[in-house]
Every structure is written in structure tokens, then in C-alpha cells.
Amino acid sequence: MKGLAKLYRMGEVEVHALRGVDLDLFAGELVVLLGPSGSGKSTLLNILGGLDTASAGEVVYREKDLTRAAERELTEYRRHHVGFVFQFYNLIPSLTAQENVAVVTDIAKRPMKPEDALSLVGLGERLTHFPAQMSGGEQQRVAIARAIAKNPDVLLCDEPTGALDSTTGIKVLEALERANRELATTTVIITHNADIAGIADRVIHLSDGRISEVSVNDVKKRPGDLHW
Amino acid sequence: MLDRKLLRDLWKMKGQALAIVLVIVSGVATYVMLIGTMDSLNMTRDRFYRDHRFADVFAQLKRAPDSVKAQIAEIPGIGTAETRVAADVKLDIKGFPEPVTARIVSLPDVGQPLLNTPYIRKGRMLEPYRSDEVLVSEAFAEAHRLSPGDTFGAVINGRWKTLVIVGTALSPEFVLQSRPGAISPDYKRYAILWMGRDGLGTAYNMKGAFNDVILTLSRGARAEDVILRLDSLLDRYGGLGAYARKEQISHRFLSEEFKQLQRSADIFPAIFIAVSAFLLNVVVSRTVGIQRDQIAILKAFGYSNLGVGVHYTKMVLVIVVAGIAGGLAAGTRLGEALGGVYMAFYRFPYLVFELRPGVALTAAGITTAAALAGTFFSVHRAATLPPAEAMRPEPPALYRRSIVERLGIGRLLAQPTRMILRNIGKRPARSLLMIAGVALSCAIMIAATFSKDAVDFMVDVQFTRSQKEDLTVTFTDPTSKKAVYELMGLRGVTHAEVFRSVPARLRFGHRSYRTSIQGIEPGGSLNTPLDSSLRPISLPEDGIVLNDYLGAILGIRPGDMLTVEVLEGNRPVRQVPVVGLVKQYIGLQGYMDIHALNRLMKEGGAISGAYLSVDPRYRAEVYKTLVEMPRVAGAVVRKEEIRNFYDTQAEALLFFTFIATILGGTIAFGVVYNSARIALSERSRELASLRVLGYTRAEISYIFLGELGLITIASIPLGMLMGREIASYIARAISSELFRVPMVIGGATYSLAAAVVVVSACFSGLIVRHRLDHLDLVAVLKARE
Structure with missing residues (x-):
């Protein structure tokens, strides 16, 4: 961009x-976007995900200029290339865990099975539970399974641990890290929690609408080693 | 400050509020329209009756000398009595080839008429002793564009006479100007004429005599007692049996109409009020849900439960008051319009439309009470919500697999369809109420418009299956059967069947009914009574068959002995076995084999008239000849009777269909739109999430609107059933001795109702779809539920 x-x-x-x-x-990297509220x-992430359009400048995804894309093309882009994880999970309350994932795999081009995606985040046993029957961490992992189940090229996570305690948050990060490692999905995590930056390939600091610093982690930490 | 919040809240949900206001407007307007019209017709009628001294008791007789009048006046309980000469005449109107008959009534040459005084609309009163001057009924004059000064021909007692119109008039006696036995007023083919007593008496050989008595009762007198004495007095003068005002044809039609209006006023507004209470409930409970945090803050800052309760009650009241105000205004307008429609049927000199404060207050009171009752629980919940709990978001709803899925066919459904089913299943009560609400709109349409089908069916049974004659000819007096040969000799008459019609009082136990017995030719093809499955029956050689409704009135069954008191000639009283019941939607009659009736009357082959089949090519010629035949009292053309019936009804039917369509559409729109907006506010987050995950606008519209669609579709069959029930209640409620309304609802009526529901639902769907297309994806994701 x-x-x-x-x-x-x-x-x-x-x-x-x-x-x-x-x-x-770059393809396959795990990037943490760090910055105060x-x-x-979030604006950057929304533009990257095709939810919002920029006022100036350009975003090019594989030779496609997203800043000039029509509403329909943006939907198409989200549908086939992007996976989202939100701070408040945004699951469909009327669907079970498995069905929440199926909502996405139903419309994707080369999805994995919903059960496999849920196994990947450690929820293989809770396929038939409704959101209201799960804890926050479990709901967020369903959201991650939903995001990765379509085999997206880009996985965008907006404060994925923001609503969770640290133990649960770490489980969620493990799921994200595993998806990035095993599926080689380009993953962007935005957070204001500097501790999370340790798991990234690159850390991008944002302040006041500008990139203030870019650092590369030579040695990535495992989520299990994090504390906050 | 809270009031300012209230106004802004209302402004934010103006679409929904407006939809509810419209439903309330419909309810209040219907109520005001129906009750208002009934009131104004009632007031108009009462004033007209009073100002023009409408009689309480009526009697016709063969002929009595004027001296009998003094004896009548002596009967205790009589206030004012007036004797008249009255007769049926044939008219010859230039440029109108069909048979026209008229009832001609005398007015005193000297002084004002004491009772049933005509109201002169145009021209002047008759001049004394002018035998060529007449007043004609206004409706007839209008139908033929006749004005004072015009002339027309009449056959009075067999003699041709040219009459001059000196004025047009209205009378309390002929508010509904309908030929006896006809199904609706026919202003073209039936007239009322008034003529000087001297002139008319001379023509009918009634100089110094009379054949018609009208009288009022003195205060506290009972009509039954007066009638008993009057009948025994007039017996020897050929009295046909006196009857009270409630049996007078014009008055009775009016009373039936009022009953009909009252029934409609009972049903329709109630539906609207129920629906608006439901809508208010949905909207207020959702508003309270959304504003939990606001309620918490208000309470945290010291607002009392009462204060919060009053705040939300005010929200309800603002909507209700707007609805009532609109309803009163619209109802008054519609009432005036409906009054105008009725004025085409009922000839009053004026129409007093006045909205009684009581009616407005009742409408307002009932609506407000229903609205407050409907929202009580939501408001109560808001008022008593503990502030700490209110700070927290509402707990997430627990979903379950829908029934359809539990049946095992869930596998076949895609996720979006599952979402639709589970959303409906999650709030079964609300879904059911919504279905009921939309169903009611469908039902209202059906109940308000089915009368057209009923009327079609009624006419079909009466005039196609039962009566097949082209022309019914009536003689002035019972005549020898030979008279029919004269008719059969006319060019163009292809077939004739004679009939004998005898006025009689039928009695069984303590119940009695005054009507006529129709003697018809057995095996005839032109007038065949029908059994309960509408198949023609053959009349038995002996005994009488009664109309089933008449049977019910008398409480008589086949096998019972009926007492027949003939009201004509020697007035014999006979016992006749009832041998069957027949189906007939119009009028109440008994049928006998003409020979059996002749035997009962102890007369030879006497006939009262004949049914004719006429070659269409010679119709005009036959009509003309009939006018000239002195013995023929009049003729009725069946086709014209049907057409006239529809012409008279057309405007009223159109009015009701139009109103019903608007009202039905309003309810359907109100329910669907409100439900959609509520659902949208509840689910915008979920729908936005789906959009973010790559669902297209069309796909989320399917998920969202599919639910509404499913509910709309589910409500249509229910609405049809409910419509049928309401229609059948109305049909039973308004059935009377004059006519019974058959429970027939045509496919077109169902289709129109369904179409209005679907179109209204689609319309609300489109409005909501517009909002779906503009969901703010980013904002939705930021906020917590």
C-alpha cells in the first residue's frame, strides 16, 4: 500500500x-500492528480487508487496486481471499460452532471441512454447541476456525484477545500461530498489547495515523511463552 | 429533558411509529365511520319520521266507506288516523320500453295530509281537485330526468291517462323505494306517485271510500292491541291484516342496514386496535431493550421507577394520540362519504352527519386502554429494571434447532435457511403474533369484500337456478286460468306457467309470520323451489313447503301442521301439513301446488299471474301490449331486475372494497414493516458480520427477508381461515327475513386479499432492503452487542 x-x-x-x-x-508472514487506541x-485493517475505502493512496492486492474496486468486487475479495477475526467474535448466535464455520465454507472456493478447521483450533469436540453455550475464548476460537476454514490468503485479526483474559488469550494466539504456520496464511494481528508482538515476524508500530517504527523479530516467541 | 429525549427517540423510529399510527388511524376511522354513519342515518331517519309524521300502524283493505273512519278513530290507543286510496298502476314513460309500475297514494284535497307527509323537493304541492296532477318520487324523477311540468302516461284502473308532474317528493314511507318482493330499490322501473284523493278515488271507484289506513299510536299504547281491534273492524271490508311499523318494508330495510353497520362496527375496529396494541408492544419492548443502558443511567442519577415508567408510557401515548386524532379526522370524512353512498339507496331529504362526542370519546378510550394494556409489561420491565443489571447488555438469546431440522430434513437446508428457521423458532410467541397480525389483514380484506361473492351466489340461486322466467306478469285481481291464453297468444311468448299468490298469516303454536303463499304449477320449469342442496324439488300434491328460514322462525318441521290464515277473499283459516323445507336466500315464502292452493281457497282455477318465456326479438312488443292490457297490473323483467340490483350495489361495493383494501394493506404493511425494523435492529450486527465474511447483499437479504417472507406466506392460509370465520359470523349476523347471506367466498376474493398482503409485505421488504444495502460494516464490528 x-x-x-x-x-x-x-x-x-x-x-x-x-x-x-x-x-x-509478504505471503506467509505474521505481522503484528501495534499502537495505542x-x-x-483498525482503520488500516478495515481498508486492508475491503471493509472501508481510503481517501487517498492505493492498496494493491495481487495487481488488483482495492481502492478503486466496486462494492461487488470488494465483497468478492472478502469472500475468497480474506479471513476476519474480531474483538467481539461476531458469531451468528442462531448457528452452532460447526454451522458458523460452514457459513463461510459454503461460499468459499477451496475450503477445508468445518470439523477440520475446528480441530485445528482445538474445538473438535464442541461442534454442536451454540455460541451462548461457549466461553469467550471458545467463541473466539470458533471465529478463528471460521476465518481460516476458507483457506484465505490474508487473515486479519482485530484485537483478537482484547475481550479475553491472558490464559484464554494465549490459547487463541496459539490457534492463530498454528494456522499461520501450517497453512502459510499471511496474518495481520492488530493489538495495543505490546507483549503479543513477540510472536510476529515483523512488528509495525503505528501512531497518529503514521508508521512510526518497523522491527523484525529474529527469533519468534511461542504464544505459550507470553505473559501479560 | 426526558421529553426532549422522547421526541428524539420517536423521531429516530418515525417509520415504525408512523406505521403504527396508520393502523390506529384505520381502527379509529373505521369505528367512527361506521358508528358515525349509523348515528347520522339514525338521526336523519328519526328527524324525517318525526317532521313528516310517519305512521306506526298500516293496513290495506278491499274497500270501506268513509264512515268507517270514525269507528277506527274510536279504537283505544290510536293517536291520529288517516284513510287513503292507494293502488298499483302501470306507467308509460317516453323512450323507456321496459315495464314500469308505480304505487300511487292519495293525498287529501283539502288541508295537509296528517300522516306520512311528503317532503316536496322541487315544484309544488298538488292543487285541490286536480285529477291530472301528481307528485313523483324524487329517485324516479332523477332516474328518468323528469322535472315539474313534464308529463307521462299511466294506466289507472284500466284507463289510460296523461299525468302532469307538479313536483318531486320524498316520504318517510318510501325512504327505501322498493317494489314489494324486489331485492333492491329500482328507481327506473318502480315509482311512487301522489295524487289528489278525489281524482284517484274517482278513478278507482272509491269515491267516499278508502282502501288504505295509516295511523299513529297514542302514548303508551301497544301496537298489537290496536292491530287486533283494527283487524276485526276491517275484516268485513276485506282487510289484508294490519301491521306495525317494524314490518313496514322501507323501515325494515333501514333497520337491517343499521344492524349490519353495528355488526361491522363491532368487528373491524376491534381487529385494528388489537393489531396496534401488538405492534406497540413489539416496538416498546425493543426500545426498552435497546435503551437498557440509558435506563440504567437515568436511574443511577436518581430517576424513580415511576419517572421511567411515565417516560415510556408517554412514548406510547404520543403514538396513540396521533392515531386517534388522525382517525377521528379520517373517520369523519369517510363517514360523510359512506353517508353519501347510503343516500343513493335511501331517499332522505337531507343527511345530518354529526360526530357525537361520545363516539369520539369511546374510540379514544378503547384505543388508549388497549395500547396501554398491550405495552404494560414492557413499560413495567423498564420501570423496575435494577440499574446495575440494566448496565449489562441483555443476555444472549439461546437458540435451538428448529422443529423442521429436528424432523431430520435439516441436512438438506443450507446455513442461511437454518438461520431463518431458528430465528422464527427463537421467539415463537412473537413469530406467532406476527403471523396472526398479517393473517388479520388478510382476514379483514376477505370479511369486508366477501359480500360480493355472497350476492353473486344469492342472485345465481334465485334468478338462474330457481327462477328462469323472462317476465312475471301480475293481474289486478285473481283471474280465471283462461286469462293466460290471452298472454300465450301474444307474439313472442313461447311458454307460460301460471301462479297463484295468496297473502296469509302462517301460525304454528304461539309464533306467526305474515307473508304470501305461492301456488305454482307442479312440474313447471320457470319457477322451481330448490332443496337444501339446491336441487329442484317437485311439489307434492298436498301440503306446503316452507322456506327453511321461515321454518326456523315458526319453529316448525316437516310433518307438523301449519295454520294458514288467508288474508284475502273469504279469509279462510286452514290446517296444512308442512311437507318439506326449501332453500331460498331472498324473501320468505311458502310454496304449494297451485291446485292444492286453489282447493284451500275453495276457488276454481284462479290465478294471480303468469311466468312467461319471451323470444328476445319480440320483447319490446310484448311489453307494450302488456301496458295496454287492462287486467295486467304490472310486469317484472327478470334480467332487468338482476342488472338493476347490481347497478344499485355497485357503488357501495366499490366503496367497501376500496376501503377494505386500504385498511388491509395498512395492517399488513404495519405489521411486516415494524417486525422487519425490529428484526433489523436486533440482527444488524449478525448481518454485517456475514457481509464482512464475504456474503453479498442479495445473500444477506435472503436470510433476513426470507424470514419475513416465510411468515407472510404462513399467515395467508391462516388469514383465509380467519377471514372465512369472520365472514361467516357477519353472514349469520346480518341474515334477516329480507335476505340470508350465503357463506360463499370466491377465489378472486381470496386472491385479492392474498395479493394485498403480499404487495404490502414486499413494499415493507423493499424499504428494509434499502437499509440492508447500507449497513455500516465497520461500526457494527466495533461495538459490543
Whole structure:
């Protein structure tokens, strides 16, 4: 992405969420986007995921310019190339764990089986539970299974551990790390929790709508070694 | 400050609020329209009756000298009595080839008429002793564009006479100007004429005599007592049996109409009120759900339970008050319009439309009470919500597999379809109420428009299956059977069957009913009574068959002996066995083999008239000849009677169908739109998540609108069943001696109702679809549930 800028208009106030971001993401890497709240990281993720469009600059995904894509093309992009994990899981309450994953595999081109995706996140035994019958960590792992089940090229995670305690959070990160390792999915995790940065290949610091620092971890930590 | 919040909240949900307001408007407007119309017709009628001194008791007789009038006046309980000459005449209207008959009634030459005073609309009153001047009924004058000064021909007692119209008039006696035995007023072919007593008396050989008595009762007198004495007095003058006002044809039609309006006013507004209470319940409970945190904060800052309760009650009241105000305004307009429609049937000199404060208050009171009752639990929940609990989000709903899936066919369903089924199953009560609400809109349509099918069926049975004649000819007096040969000799008459019609009072035990017995030719093909399965029956040689409704009135069954008190000639009283019951939707009659009736009357082969089949090519010629035949009192053309019936009904039917369609559509829209908006607010997060996961707009629309669609589709058969039930209640409620409404609902009525429901649902679906297309994906993901 090049010169990416985003200007929000909140009533009569203009908010510069992004002020010129240049960034390349490489296939298979695990990137942690670190920054305080309001630094623009969610905006960046939304634009990367085709949920939002930039005010200026361009995002190119495999020669396709997402900044000029129509609504239908963005849907297509999300449908076949991107997996999302959100802070508040966003599962469909009326569907079981397995069905929540199937919601995505039903429309994907080369999905894995929902059961396999759930096994990958350690929930092979809880296929028939509804969201209301699961803990927060379990729900988030269902969300990860849902995100990876389509074999996405890019996995975008917005504060995936934000609503969880550290023990549960670590389990969730293990699931993400495993998916990245075994499926070679380009994974972007945004967080304000600096401790998580240890598991990344690259850590990108964002503040005030700009990239302030990029660091490369020579040795990646395993999620199990993290503490916060 | 809370009030400002209230107004902004309402503004935010203006679409939903408006939909509910519209349903309330419909309910209140229907109520006001129906009750208002009934009130105004009632007031108009009462005022017209009072100002024009409508009689309480009526009697016709053969002929009595004027001296009898003094004897009548002596009967205790009589207020004012007036004697008249009245007769049926044939008219010859230029440029109108069909047979026209008229009832001609005398007015005193000297002084004002004491009772049943005509209201002169145009022209002037008759001049004394002018035998060529007449007043004509306004409806007839309008139908033929006749004005004072115009002339027309009449055959009065066999003699041709040219009459001059000096004025057009209305009378309390002929508010409904309908030929006896006819199914609806026929302004083209039936007229009322008023003529000076001297002129008419001379023409009918009634100088110094009368054949019609009208009288009022003095205060506290009983009509039954007066009738008994009057009958015994008039017996020797050929009295046909006196009857009270409630049996007077015009008055009776009016009363039946009022009953009909009252029944409709009982049913339809209740449905609207119930639906609006349900909608308010849904909306308020959702609003309370969404505003939990706001309630918590209000309470945290010291607002009392009562304060919060009052706040949400006000929200309900604002909607209700807007609905009531709109309903009163619309109802008054519609009432005036409906009054106008009725004025085409009922000839009043004026229409007093006035909305009684009581009616408005009742409408407002019932609506408000229903709305408050419907929202009581939601408001109560808001008021008593503990602040700490209110801070937390509502607990997530627990879903289950739907029944369809548990039956094992779930495997065949894709996730979106499962979501639809589970969402319906999650709140079964709400889904059912929603189905019931939409079903009611369908039912309202059916109940309000089925009368067309019923009328079609009624006409089909009466005029196609039972009566097949082209023309019914009636003689002035019972005549020898030979008279029919004269008719058969007319060019164009292909077939004739004679009949004898005898006025009689039928008595069984303590119950009695005044009607006529129709003697018809056994094995005839032009007038055949039908059994309960509408198959023609052959009349037995002896005994009488009664209309089933008449049988029920008398409480008589086949095998019982019926007492027949003939009201004509020697007035014999006979015992006749009832041998069967026949189905007949219009009128109440008994049928006998004409020979049996002749035997009962101890007369030879006397006939009252004949049914004719006429070659269409010679119809006009036959009509013309009939006018000229002195013995023929009049003729009725069956086809014209049917067409006229539809013409008179058309406007009213159109009015009701139009109103019903709007109202049915309003309910369907109100229910579907509100439910959709509520569901959208509950599920926008889920739908946005799906969009983020790559679902297209069309796919999430399917998931969301599919649920509404399924509910709409499920509600249609239910609505049809409910519509049928309501229609059948109405049919039973408004069935009377004049006509019975058959429970027949045609495919077109069902289809129209279903179509209105579907179109309204699609319309609300489209509005919501617009919102679905503009879901804010990012905002939804940020917020916690």
C-alpha cells in the first residue's frame, strides 16, 4: 500500500485516521500492528480487508487496486481471499460452532471441512454447541476456525484477545500461530498489547495515523511463552 | 429533558411509529365511520319520521266507506288516523320500453295530509281537485330526468291517462323505494306517485271510500292491541291484516342496514386496535431493550421507577394520540362519504352527519386502554429494571434447532435457511403474533369484500337456478286460468306457467309470520323451489313447503301442521301439513301446488299471474301490449331486475372494497414493516458480520427477508381461515327475513386479499432492503452487542 490516507468526518470534526501509510505485506508472514487506541490501526485493517475505502493512496492486492474496486468486487475479495477475526467474535448466535464455520465454507472456493478447521483450533469436540453455550475464548476460537476454514490468503485479526483474559488469550494466539504456520496464511494481528508482538515476524508500530517504527523479530516467541 | 429525549427517540423510529399510527388511524376511522354513519342515518331517519309524521300502524283493505273512519278513530290507543286510496298502476314513460309500475297514494284535497307527509323537493304541492296532477318520487324523477311540468302516461284502473308532474317528493314511507318482493330499490322501473284523493278515488271507484289506513299510536299504547281491534273492524271490508311499523318494508330495510353497520362496527375496529396494541408492544419492548443502558443511567442519577415508567408510557401515548386524532379526522370524512353512498339507496331529504362526542370519546378510550394494556409489561420491565443489571447488555438469546431440522430434513437446508428457521423458532410467541397480525389483514380484506361473492351466489340461486322466467306478469285481481291464453297468444311468448299468490298469516303454536303463499304449477320449469342442496324439488300434491328460514322462525318441521290464515277473499283459516323445507336466500315464502292452493281457497282455477318465456326479438312488443292490457297490473323483467340490483350495489361495493383494501394493506404493511425494523435492529450486527465474511447483499437479504417472507406466506392460509370465520359470523349476523347471506367466498376474493398482503409485505421488504444495502460494516464490528 502506498500513501494511504483516510479522512473521517465525524459531524463537524474532521479526523485524520491515516496520514500516508506505505507498507508491503509478504505471503506467509505474521505481522503484528501495534499502537495505542486512535492510532489508526483498525482503520488500516478495515481498508486492508475491503471493509472501508481510503481517501487517498492505493492498496494493491495481487495487481488488483482495492481502492478503486466496486462494492461487488470488494465483497468478492472478502469472500475468497480474506479471513476476519474480531474483538467481539461476531458469531451468528442462531448457528452452532460447526454451522458458523460452514457459513463461510459454503461460499468459499477451496475450503477445508468445518470439523477440520475446528480441530485445528482445538474445538473438535464442541461442534454442536451454540455460541451462548461457549466461553469467550471458545467463541473466539470458533471465529478463528471460521476465518481460516476458507483457506484465505490474508487473515486479519482485530484485537483478537482484547475481550479475553491472558490464559484464554494465549490459547487463541496459539490457534492463530498454528494456522499461520501450517497453512502459510499471511496474518495481520492488530493489538495495543505490546507483549503479543513477540510472536510476529515483523512488528509495525503505528501512531497518529503514521508508521512510526518497523522491527523484525529474529527469533519468534511461542504464544505459550507470553505473559501479560 | 426526558421529553426532549422522547421526541428524539420517536423521531429516530418515525417509520415504525408512523406505521403504527396508520393502523390506529384505520381502527379509529373505521369505528367512527361506521358508528358515525349509523348515528347520522339514525338521526336523519328519526328527524324525517318525526317532521313528516310517519305512521306506526298500516293496513290495506278491499274497500270501506268513509264512515268507517270514525269507528277506527274510536279504537283505544290510536293517536291520529288517516284513510287513503292507494293502488298499483302501470306507467308509460317516453323512450323507456321496459315495464314500469308505480304505487300511487292519495293525498287529501283539502288541508295537509296528517300522516306520512311528503317532503316536496322541487315544484309544488298538488292543487285541490286536480285529477291530472301528481307528485313523483324524487329517485324516479332523477332516474328518468323528469322535472315539474313534464308529463307521462299511466294506466289507472284500466284507463289510460296523461299525468302532469307538479313536483318531486320524498316520504318517510318510501325512504327505501322498493317494489314489494324486489331485492333492491329500482328507481327506473318502480315509482311512487301522489295524487289528489278525489281524482284517484274517482278513478278507482272509491269515491267516499278508502282502501288504505295509516295511523299513529297514542302514548303508551301497544301496537298489537290496536292491530287486533283494527283487524276485526276491517275484516268485513276485506282487510289484508294490519301491521306495525317494524314490518313496514322501507323501515325494515333501514333497520337491517343499521344492524349490519353495528355488526361491522363491532368487528373491524376491534381487529385494528388489537393489531396496534401488538405492534406497540413489539416496538416498546425493543426500545426498552435497546435503551437498557440509558435506563440504567437515568436511574443511577436518581430517576424513580415511576419517572421511567411515565417516560415510556408517554412514548406510547404520543403514538396513540396521533392515531386517534388522525382517525377521528379520517373517520369523519369517510363517514360523510359512506353517508353519501347510503343516500343513493335511501331517499332522505337531507343527511345530518354529526360526530357525537361520545363516539369520539369511546374510540379514544378503547384505543388508549388497549395500547396501554398491550405495552404494560414492557413499560413495567423498564420501570423496575435494577440499574446495575440494566448496565449489562441483555443476555444472549439461546437458540435451538428448529422443529423442521429436528424432523431430520435439516441436512438438506443450507446455513442461511437454518438461520431463518431458528430465528422464527427463537421467539415463537412473537413469530406467532406476527403471523396472526398479517393473517388479520388478510382476514379483514376477505370479511369486508366477501359480500360480493355472497350476492353473486344469492342472485345465481334465485334468478338462474330457481327462477328462469323472462317476465312475471301480475293481474289486478285473481283471474280465471283462461286469462293466460290471452298472454300465450301474444307474439313472442313461447311458454307460460301460471301462479297463484295468496297473502296469509302462517301460525304454528304461539309464533306467526305474515307473508304470501305461492301456488305454482307442479312440474313447471320457470319457477322451481330448490332443496337444501339446491336441487329442484317437485311439489307434492298436498301440503306446503316452507322456506327453511321461515321454518326456523315458526319453529316448525316437516310433518307438523301449519295454520294458514288467508288474508284475502273469504279469509279462510286452514290446517296444512308442512311437507318439506326449501332453500331460498331472498324473501320468505311458502310454496304449494297451485291446485292444492286453489282447493284451500275453495276457488276454481284462479290465478294471480303468469311466468312467461319471451323470444328476445319480440320483447319490446310484448311489453307494450302488456301496458295496454287492462287486467295486467304490472310486469317484472327478470334480467332487468338482476342488472338493476347490481347497478344499485355497485357503488357501495366499490366503496367497501376500496376501503377494505386500504385498511388491509395498512395492517399488513404495519405489521411486516415494524417486525422487519425490529428484526433489523436486533440482527444488524449478525448481518454485517456475514457481509464482512464475504456474503453479498442479495445473500444477506435472503436470510433476513426470507424470514419475513416465510411468515407472510404462513399467515395467508391462516388469514383465509380467519377471514372465512369472520365472514361467516357477519353472514349469520346480518341474515334477516329480507335476505340470508350465503357463506360463499370466491377465489378472486381470496386472491385479492392474498395479493394485498403480499404487495404490502414486499413494499415493507423493499424499504428494509434499502437499509440492508447500507449497513455500516465497520461500526457494527466495533461495538459490543
